Amino acid sequence: MQFVPPLALQSGAQIRGYTLAYETYGTLNVSRSNAVLVCHALNASHHVAGVYADAQGGVQAKSEGWWHTLIGPGKPVDTNHFFVIGVNNLGSCFGSTGPMHVNPDNGEIYGADFPVVTVQDWVNAQARLLDALGIQTLAAVMGGSLGGMQALSWTLQYPQRVRHAVVVASAPSLNAENIAFNEVARRAITTDPDFHGGHFYRHGVIPRRGLRIARMLGHITYLSDDLMNAKFGRELKRNTGAAEGMVRDAYRYSTQDVEFEIESYLRHQADKFAEYFDANTYLLITRALDYFDPASAHGGSLSRALAAASARFLLVSFSTDWRFAPSRSREIVKALLENRADVSYAEIDAPHGHDAFLLDDARYVAIVRSYFESKVALELGP
Amino acid sequence: MQFVPPLALQSGAQIRGYTLAYETYGTLNVSRSNAVLVCHALNASHHVAGVYADAQGGVQAKSEGWWHTLIGPGKPVDTNHFFVIGVNNLGSCFGSTGPMHVNPDNGEIYGADFPVVTVQDWVNAQARLLDALGIQTLAAVMGGSLGGMQALSWTLQYPQRVRHAVVVASAPSLNAENIAFNEVARRAITTDPDFHGGHFYRHGVIPRRGLRIARMLGHITYLSDDLMNAKFGRELKRNTGAAEGMVRDAYRYSTQDVEFEIESYLRHQADKFAEYFDANTYLLITRALDYFDPASAHGGSLSRALAAASARFLLVSFSTDWRFAPSRSREIVKALLENRADVSYAEIDAPHGHDAFLLDDARYVAIVRSYFESKVALELGP
Numbered sequence: 228m229q230f231v232p233p234l235a236l237q238s239g240a241q242i243r244g245y246t247l248a249y250e251t252y253g254t255l256n257v258s259r260s261n262a263v264l265v266c267h268a269l270n271a272s273h274h275v276a277g278v279y280a281d282a283q284g285g286v287q288a289k290s291e292g293w294w295h296t297l298i299g300p301g302k303p304v305d306t307n308h309f310f311v312i313g314v315n316n317l318g319s320c321f322g323s324t325g326p327m328h329v330n331p332d333n334g335e336i337y338g339a340d341f342p343v344v345t346v347q348d349w350v351n352a353q354a355r356l357l358d359a360l361g362i363q364t365l366a367a368v369m370g371g372s373l374g375g376m377q378a379l380s381w382t383l384q385y386p387q388r389v390r391h392a393v394v395v396a397s398a399p400s401l402n403a404e405n406i407a408f409n410e411v412a413r414r415a416i417t418t419d420p421d422f423h424g425g426h427f428y429r430h431g432v433i434p435r436r437g438l439r440i441a442r443m444l445g446h447i448t449y450l451s452d453d454l455m456n457a458k459f460g461r462e463l464k465r466n467t468g469a470a471e472g473m474v475r476d477a478y479r480y481s482t483q484d485v486e487f488e489i490e491s492y493l494r495h496q497a498d499k500f501a502e503y504f505d506a507n508t509y510l511l512i513t514r515a516l517d518y519f520d521p522a523s524a525h526g527g528s529l530s531r532a533l534a535a536a537s538a539r540f541l542l543v544s545f546s547t548d549w550r551f552a553p554s555r556s557r558e559i560v561k562a563l564l565e566n567r568a569d570v571s572y573a574e575i576d577a578p579h580g581h582d583a584f585l586l587d588d589a590r591y592v593a594i595v596r597s598y599f600e601s602k603v604a605l606e607l608g609p
Numbered sequence: 610m611q612f613v614p615p616l617a618l619q620s621g622a623q624i625r626g627y628t629l630a631y632e633t634y635g636t637l638n639v640s641r642s643n644a645v646l647v648c649h650a651l652n653a654s655h656h657v658a659g660v661y662a663d664a665q666g667g668v669q670a671k672s673e674g675w676w677h678t679l680i681g682p683g684k685p686v687d688t689n690h691f692f693v694i695g696v697n698n699l700g701s702c703f704g705s706t707g708p709m710h711v712n713p714d715n716g717e718i719y720g721a722d723f724p725v726v727t728v729q730d731w732v733n734a735q736a737r738l739l740d741a742l743g744i745q746t747l748a749a750v751m752g753g754s755l756g757g758m759q760a761l762s763w764t765l766q767y768p769q770r771v772r773h774a775v776v777v778a779s780a781p782s783l784n785a786e787n788i789a790f791n792e793v794a795r796r797a798i799t800t801d802p803d804f805h806g807g808h809f810y811r812h813g814v815i816p817r818r819g820l821r822i823a824r825m826l827g828h829i830t831y832l833s834d835d836l837m838n839a840k841f842g843r844e845l846k847r848n849t850g851a852a853e854g855m856v857r858d859a860y861r862y863s864t865q866d867v868e869f870e871i872e873s874y875l876r877h878q879a880d881k882f883a884e885y886f887d888a889n890t891y892l893l894i895t896r897a898l899d900y901f902d903p904a905s906a907h908g909g910s911l912s913r914a915l916a917a918a919s920a921r922f923l924l925v926s927f928s929t930d931w932r933f934a935p936s937r938s939r940e941i942v943k944a945l946l947e948n949r950a951d952v953s954y955a956e957i958d959a960p961h962g963h964d965a966f967l968l969d970d971a972r973y974v975a976i977v978r979s980y981f982e983s984k985v986a987l988e989l990g991p
Contacts, residue, residue: 238862343862403837403871404829410872411825414879417865418818420802425865436800440822443793447786455785461902478900480620480725482892483799483807486899489785490792497796510864517868518860520843 228359234317234352237518240342244331247356248315248322249273252298253306255362258608262362263309264353265294266370266377269445269512270504272321275313276306294371296587303596308604309366314356316349318511326507327428337507339425344511346373346519350380354388367603368538369393371584372551373512376519379559382536383521389538391603393595396548396584398555399529399562400520405550408448409513412441416506425507434506439497441509446496451547451580459489529562539569541598543591545583546576571598610741616699616734619900622724626713629738630697630704631655634680635688637744640990644744645691646735647676648752648759651827651894652886654703657695658688676753678969685978690986691748696738698731700893708889709810719889721807726893728755728901732762736770749985750920751775753966754933755894758901761941764918765903771920773985775977778930778966780937781911781944782902787932790830791895794823798888807889816888821879823891828878833929833962841871911944921951923980925973927965928958953980 233243250273255262265275276298279290298304298311315323318341326341357365368389370378375397382392401409416422419437423430447455463475464485478486485491525531540563544556553574563570573594577583583591615625632655637644647657658680661672680686680693697705700723708723739747750771752760757779764774783791798804798819805812829837845858846867860868867873907913922945926938935956945952955976959965965973 238860240862339865343864400843402834403841403843403869404832404834406843406869407825407829407837407871407875410869410875411822411829413864414825414876415797415822418821439800440793440797443789443796444826447789447793450786452784452786455789459785461782461785461788461905478620480622482725482795482889482896483721486896487785487788487792489789493789493792494796507864514864514868523843 228356230352230355230359234348234355236342236348237345238343242317242324242342245317245324245352246322247317247324247352249356250275250277250313252276252311252313253309255310255360256607256609259362260364260366260606260608261309262357262360262365263304263311263603264357264365264368264381265298265311265313266349266353266368266374267293267313267316268370268372268374269516270500271374272319273313273315273323274321276311293585296585296592297595303592304369304599305604308607309599312356312360314353316344317352318344318508318515320503320505320508325505326425326511327505336426336428338428339507341507341511343514345515346376346380347384349515350377350384353377353381354385357388363388365389366607367391367393367599369395370397371395372397372581373516376516380519380521382538382540383532386535386537390606391541392536392538393541393543393598394556394559395543396545396551396556396581397542397559398551399522399559401517402555406517408444409517412444413510413513415440415444416509422506425510427506433501435501438501438504438506438509439494442497442500442504443493446493448550449580449582451549451578453547454578454580455489457578459487459492462488464488464491529558530565533559533562533568534566536563536566536568539602540571541595542570542572543584543594544574545579545581545591546574547578548581548583550581610738612734612737612741616730616737618724618730619727620725624699624706624724624726627699627706627734628704629699629706629734631738632657632659632695634658634693634695635691637692637742638989638991641744642746642748642988642990643691644739644742644747645686645693645985646739646747646750646763647680647693647695648731648735648750648756649675649695649698650752650754650756651898652882653756654701655695655697655705656703658693675967678967678974679977685974686751686981687986690989691981694738694742696735698726699734700726700890700897702885702887702890707887708807708893709887718808718810720810721889723889723893725896727897728758728762729766731897732759732766735759735763736767739770745770747771748989749773749775749981751777752779753777754779754963755898758898762901762903764920764922765914768917768919772988773923774918774920775923775925775980776938776941777925778927778933778938778963779924779941780933781904781941783899784937788899790826791899794826795892795895797822797826798891804888807892809888815883817883820883820886820888820891821876824879824882824886825875828875830932831962831964833931833960835929836960836962837871839960841869841874844870846870846873911940912947915941915944915950916948918945918948918950921984922953923977923984924952924954925966925976926956927961927963927973928956929960930963930965932963
């Protein structure tokens with residue numbers, strides 16, 4: 228959907244003539260009360276549910292929506308009852324206006340000139356989309372990781388427009404280690420000679436080396452130590468052409484060739500990612516993560532910051548998530564309880580680390596189902 | 610010290626005409642029974658104790674020995690009683706023969722042709738140094754992190770030559786996550802266009818971009834999450850020229866400039882490191898870490914692997930070390946106990962993460978002192 232009026236950004240800049248890509252699933256009811264907005268994390272898009280007939284737009288290797296475990300007909304967020312909206316954020320590379328598009332101010336590709344966008348900016352843009360769709364109030368806003376930050380921010384920026392917020396595997400802000408990992412990834416990209424200060428499009432190149440490093444590093448932080456040991460351990464990469472089960476047991480003694488399966492896996496993930504993800508988008512999205520900190524405007528008090536919220540909350544965290552550990556979700560729960568908010572919290576004992584929020588864990592899925600059936604669905608009008 | 614006879618390496622290659630840089634502290638006693646060998650980790654050298662009059666050889670920013678908290682006159686490893694030997698490993702860039710030296714086979718700088726060296730190779734080279742110094746048996750061998758792996762390997766390769774082994778903040782092998790972090794660092798270096806397949810010396814360049822990324826990443830894994838939060842948190846970098854205590858409280862809204870103190874700190878560490886550390890050495894040392902796995906030759910049984918050891922052991926780990934977590938030290942302790950070995954183990958509750966092994970923690974220092982006074986020193990002859 229195209230938006231003509233400029234959007235004022237938190238930085239003081241503005242963006243005009245922008246497009247938001249979105250998808251919807253299910254039907255908006257007569258009272259317009261059954262809308263659920265789904266916010267995405269770093270490497271995802273508006274394609275949250277369903278399956279594309281063909282792999283469109285390079286959004287995902289698979290054409291399944293990224294939250295298809297939770298959203299669809301008969302699923303925990305049942306699109307037979309709810310009208311689900313997936314929206315791609317500004318600055319992304321999956322359809323909405325981003326750094327690879329033309330800056331209407333000068334007719335050139337934005338590149339590094341794309342304005343810095345924040346979680347608050349994204350929420351404002353999403354609110355405009357809802358206005359255009361004729362939806363005043365959301366039955367729920369939901370998201371995982373960075374998407375959870377957007378859901379939380381919705382309850383503070385538009386408290387009257389959100390009945391429920393589902394915040395999964397998220398945090399009230401990044402800590403120093405989170406920022407540090409983001410910074411390493413950004414430096415890998417910006418110091419790649421093919422980055423050209425962010426204007427690589429003009430040079431017909433892509434800073435693939437930097438994107439690969441960023442992705443490898445990101446991947447490590449999405450997985451748990453235990454899962455990596457279970458899945459890869461110290462297993463050596465099989466020789467090319469070796470039969471399944473033919474494990475190599477001797478080192479090659481090379482510093483540059485692949486020795487271990489985990490190396491091979493990371494290189495493969497990195498190569499795929501560098502082919503479809505935009506380098507400037509990576510910088511923008513990691514910065515949006517860095518900047519999110521609702522407590523900062525309240526003297527560092529998350530409790531005071533969350534006083535603005537009137538939604539009811541479901542928070543979910545995963546035991547082995549060391550990127551956004553359960554303790555970070557508990558900070559949010561504690562601050563909400565200090566405001567006597569209605570909050571449900573589940574800490575799922577799952578082996579998958581941060582990635583668990585995207586996976587089909589029975590207890591996790593059951594909790595989301597139960598919350599939507601027993602709390603969100605009951606309030607829907609005709 | 611120069612060594613003429615070739616050293617056969619685990620890879621099948623050999624190295625000839627090599628030099629080992631070493632330092633000694635204290636005096637070898639008449640019965641030659643008071644020698645303590647100290648093995649170093651990734652970014653360290655033979656300069657383990659004392660203070661250089663001037664910063665020599667670019668070994669460290671400070672001219673203090675890297676284990677000066679533990680080693681010196683009156684210190685836990687008291688050089689009034691012990692003859693301490695610090696040795697720089699083959700492949701390093703701090704004095705011993707390494708990739709930046711001339712390959713005697715063809716008269717060219719080794720670069721990427723420097724043979725892959727392992728913990729076992731280093732121990733073999735160290736044993737030759739002891740032979741040359743006329744030392745048959747060590748009162749103790751000690752090291753932290755990768756140095757601890759060497760100490761452990763000494764007890765397996767030369768069980769009759771080691772009375773005590775002190776293994777600090779170490780592990781019996783890297784796990785998948787450890788290897789993964791090493792691989793990201795290596796890929797950052799080897800995909801830097803200035804790496805030239807490891808022969809960058811010929812081109813008069815240094816793959817500084819890759820070295821910087823490697824160092825930033827390494828640094829994150831050396832520190833604990835808690836320490837980073839305490840030291841940096843989400844504090845913004847002060848404006849240049851701002852007075853101490855003048856904290857900036859507004860974002861710059863930039864994806865490429867420094868916003869947070871933690872970013873500034875990491876960039877500074879990275880810049881320093883890239884000026885003195887050799888890129889090929891980084892690859893070699895991380896690979897030596899990857900390869901170390903004494904259990905692998907015993908069907909994966911660490912217990913069977915450690916059956917060869919006859920030394921007595923002190924193991925120390927640190928509660929917030931997530932690189933080589935206490936559980937990894939406990940694996941070694943368990944395997945030693947299964948062999949009815951004499952083993953002392955201390956798990957120190959310290960906030961500093963992996964770096965704690967280099968720092969002046971009172972309980973840690975006291976435990977090493979007590980071990981050397983009550984166990985190691987008592988057995989010394991005249």
